[in-house]
Amino acid sequence: MTKALITCAQHPGVYFLEKWFSGFNFVYGDTVFTNQISASQQLLLPKVSEADFIHQLLNICLDNQINTVFAMSFLEQKLLAEAVELFSEFEIQLHLPDLNSRKLLFDQTQILQKLHFNGIKTVSHQTTNSFAGFSKACLQLGYPTENISVSSAQNPDLIWIIDDQHKADFLDGKPVIPFTKAAKLFAAEDLLLLRKFDPSTQKIVYASFTDGNLESVWNPFLSEEINKIGAVLKLNGLFEIEFQQEEIFNLKSFFVR
Known part of the structure; x- marks a missing residue:
């Protein structure tokens, strides 16, 4: 054993x-x-x-x-x-995650683009580094009808939600800000990742990979897609994969602190 x-x-x-x-x-x-x-x-x-x-x-x-x-x-x-x-x-x-996997995890935009290029469904997303581009990206993603998540491209787990429809301070545990205040984010970040955000369809899967091969999975969902994710990104280690419906929203290493 x-x-x-x-x-x-x-x-x-x-x-x-x-x-x-x-x-x-x-x-x-x-x-x-x-x-x-x-x-x-x-x-x-x-x-x-x-x-x-x-x-x-x-x-x-x-x-x-x-x-x-x-x-x-x-x-x-x-x-x-x-x-x-x-x-x-x-x-x-x-x-x-080995060194190659860790390097990849700090660029969620590259992950989403690479997966999409290889035929794996990803959540609708845009990147921008200007306020004009930010406004355009929000509209392209469905704002104001859709909730839009905003994060640094290098730190995709730190998310703000743009939502003018509700008055709550948080949505699914994420801080909510109105569109008019979103420009303040640009003071600290060079490149922002915008993603359509629908927590009602969220599903989280934990997967273990070795040399890109799926070894085991907890909370199985879309097993064929998870196999492809590991192979395309050549993953090693334990990962938390977040889906919205059947689309990849986020991929990160699994750790507790």
Whole structure:
């Protein structure tokens, strides 16, 4: 049986991995749920800020016969992406985006364009770096009838919703701003990504890829499309894929903090 380490076990969001990868024997790093997890399943891990974090973690894996690691923090994934080959030399798999996948994730526009070019349905989107272009893009996406999400092209998870129809401050957990205030976004961002936003049709899928091949999926939906996504983008690691109806809205690495 595969022995796997899950980091950031103090965050309850990691525990669905037990159900997803039910054939694994899990141990947990940095857990505070001592009453729920036996002492034999708990490991004390080095801090990400420590200079030799990678080698300390490698030694812990070797000492405990761990052959799979689920790194669940953004900073851990950033550091360990450079150590994928090192761990593989000891037959330890790191379930996280490699350097190529990480580079791609910082350009959601490129992802959407590449998927669309390869025949995969993507949500209607536009990019702009001028107010004139912004106004035109909103109209092309269906404003004011449609809600439009606005984000930095390099940080697609930080989203504002342009909505003059409702007076709520939030829509599906995203901050809402009127169109007239949207220009303020340009003071901080060079390139903006605009996407049609319909939370009522949202569905989130978690998928694991190795060398572009789909290994497993949680909350299955459009399995054929997910296979294509992995192959086209040559993904490695665990990913959260957000659909609206049957169209890709967002793709990001799965982490809890």
